[in-house]
Amino acid sequence: MNLRDVQAEVERRAAAIGAPPSLLPSYGASTGHARPHIELDGRGYHMVVVDRGVEESRATTRDLDELLYLVFQGVTIGMALAHERGHQVEDRDPRRLLWARQAELLERLSAAWAKRAAAEHERLLAVHPFDDAAIARAKLCRELRQQGHSAEDAWQMACDRLPLPDEG
Numbered sequence: 001m002n003l004r005d006v007q008a009e010v011e012r013r014a015a016a017i018g019a020p021p022s023l024l025p026s027y028g029a030s031t032g033h034a035r036p037h038i039e040l041d042g043r044g045y046h047m048v049v050v051d052r053g054v055e056e057s058r059a060t061t062r063d064l065d066e067l068l069y070l071v072f073q074g075v076t077i078g079m080a081l082a083h084e085r086g087h088q089v090e091d092r093d094p095r096r097l098l099w100a101r102q103a104e105l106l107e108r109l110s111a112a113w114a115k116r117a118a119a120e121h122e123r124l125l126a127v128h129p130f131d132d133a134a135i136a137r138a139k140l141c142r143e144l145r146q147q148g149h150s151a152e153d154a155w156q157m158a159c160d161r162l163p164l165p166d167e168g
Contacts, residue, residue, distance in 0.1 A: 001040075002040065003027045003028055003038065003039075003040050004027075006067070007027050007038075009068065010024060010068065010071055011024070013068065013072065013109055014075065016108060016109065017075075017076070017079070017105050017108050018079075019076075019079060023078040024075065025037050025038050025047070025071055026038075030048065030050035032050065032051070032053075034049055034050070034051040034056065035049075036049050036071070037049075037050070038067070038071070043060055043062075044060050044061050044062035044063075045060070045061055045062070045064065045066075045067040046058055046059070047059045047070045047071065069110075069116065072105075072106065072109055073106075073113075073117065076101075076102045076105040076106050077098070077102050079101070080097075080101035080102040080105065081098065083098075083101045084097045091135070091136065092132050093131050093132050093134060096130060099117075099121045103117060129165040129166065130165065131164065131165045133162040133163075136162055137158045137161075137162040137164075138158075140157075140158040140162065141154045141155050141157075141158040142154075144157055144158060
């Protein structure tokens, strides 16, 4: 596939989930501002992120499905973030809604992609478990600081009232 074919495939799949064009990559060269772009050469497909003229990341693969997964992993998390902002629940870790929405979107594109993302989320949760009290703890900490407690004391008091989850 050439870059034009890749772009057509990305746009076809993006339309299937209603992805906004602003979340899609560019092709051939960076447009800057950390927007991913796709390059193609003899080594394969490259998903590249350049910010302020500095290459931040580059993933290279010869597998079109792998490239498309990388593209839509980013697209769907962007869509999920927009959804989560409008549906935030104070006593729920935002990742619960974020990842559920991403899984829903990925499932519409590929069951294998949804399964792969779920496995990645599970690996993250093993190290950083859900914390449904995070927002309430932060608010309590801020209130305690406004009452004159030091930042350290306020944080400790907030954690005493709303304990941190056990990390893996």
